[in-house]
């Protein structure tokens with residue numbers, strides 16, 4: 001595997017992500033990207049919800065930056081900035097390329113899954129110690145990197161889906177994941193077994209939310225009224 005296996009904490013913190021990744025890669029949404037069979041409607045739903053997600057994700061990273069050991073604060077703050085840039089640049093351009101109206105970004109409410117996921121991230125980053133918040137955001141990085149790599153190997157017949165895959169398979173994204181694993185390593189080596197277990201629980205939860213986020217797009221999940 002990757003260099004992650006050399007981290008002493010990887011068996012505890014990596015296991016829930018590795019389990020979740022198998023399910024994520026098997027999901028209809030991601031299966032439909034290389035083949036191009038994913039309906040445009042589901043892709044558009046995802047990009048719009050992901051834009052809403054990224055605003056709150058950037059806020060969660062900013063909260064974490066404020067709680068971080070000084071050596072890690074600038075890294076997390078820079079990642080918050082990168083999340084906002086993605087929201088403002090990549091997502092509107094993908095929507096236009098997919099033939100969808102970027103105006104939908106301003107008229108669509110957060111779905112139930114987006115609301116649940118971002119509320120969880122923000123609550124943990126607000127209310128819990130630094131290492132727990134860091135754990136909650138870790139699957140956002142690691143899962144997307146793995147998805148980008150796995151799908152890049154297959155490519156896509158659809159240029160819009162190929163562009164999305166390339167964004168997460170890019171060296172710049174891999175760099176931000178490597179930096180975050182370094183931040184985890186700096187903190188995790190000083191933590192007790194129960195504290196690592198607390199981190200593992202958040203990782204399991206947000207890994208599930210990652211799967212649920214793609215699932216909501218395929219189902220076109222809506223509020224009951």
Ligand SMILES: Cc1ncc(CO)c(N)n1
Pocket residue numbers: 050053054139140141144210213
């Ligand atoms: C839901 C979700 N998780 C992680 C990422 C990676 O930034 C993203 N764009 N969206």
